[in-house]
Amino acid sequence: MADDIRSYLLAGEKVLWSGKPQQGLRFAPIDIFLVPFSFIWAGMAVFIGGQAIWSMPFSLFTLMPCLFVVVGVYMTVGRLVQDIWVRARTDxxxxxxxxxxxxxxxxxxxxSDLVVVDLTRGAQVRxxxxxxxxGSIVFGQEIGFNLFRRANVGQWVPSLDPTARFIGIENARRVFDQIQTLQSRAG
Incomplete structure (x- = not known):
């Protein structure tokens, strides 16, 4: 664990557990939809973009399909790389x-980005x-999937989801039990 996270301890606070999210390529349940969708998008964008570039004289209009190719590459590969990158830098x-x-x-x-969930105030934990x-531990109410929801990159890159969560941690059940114990004492 990086030492900087300990600098966020409050006076008298004790660390019960520390860790990192699962590293490397990690698929989320929503990828059952996103992976095929991204391949279809990227394939169509490359096909249409190639047709536009090779069949027309160069103009600003011929560059427009390239934007769709860039989006297709991000949806297919870039979002997975971004998720790996963010999780590698998370404690x-x-x-x-x-x-x-x-x-x-x-x-x-x-x-840096710091998210703090006060467990003594009865936060919903799943x-x-x-x-x-x-396993993963989710703090608060999860927002369901909505393809057209604004400002939620978390549906494409799970590590950036606005709902606080410990993603793919080791000994997840033990950590969850510790949280339940803390909440029962505080309640």
Whole structure:
């Protein structure tokens, strides 16, 4: 765990657990829809873009299909790479009062992202079992999938979902049990 996440401890707060999200390529359940959709989009964009570029004289109009190719490449590969990148720069910490998610900036000088969930105030917490002892813990109400919802890149890049969560952590059930114990003591 990166040392910077410990700098967010409050006075008298004790760390019960710390970890990182699952690393590497990780598919989410929504990828059952997104992967085929992104391949269809990218394939159509490349086909139509190629037709436009090779059949017309160069103009601003011929560059327009290239924009769709760029979007298709992002939807097919870029979002997965971005998710890997963000999770590699994310640390989790569970204290005796809070769940803390810290995303380090991609480049020095940029601000980091800190999400804190106060567990003593009865936050809704959900456990999602994964493979083996891995799983995810979701803090708060999840927003359902909506292809046309504005400002929610989390449906395309799960690590950027606005709903706070520990993604694919080891010993997830044990961490969830600790959270349940904390909440029962606070309630």
């Amino acid at each position: 989790y910490m569970l204290t005796d009062r809070r769940a803390v998610i810290h995303r380090r900036p991609a480049f020095a000088g940029l601000g 456990f999602k079992a994964g493979m083996g002892d891995r």
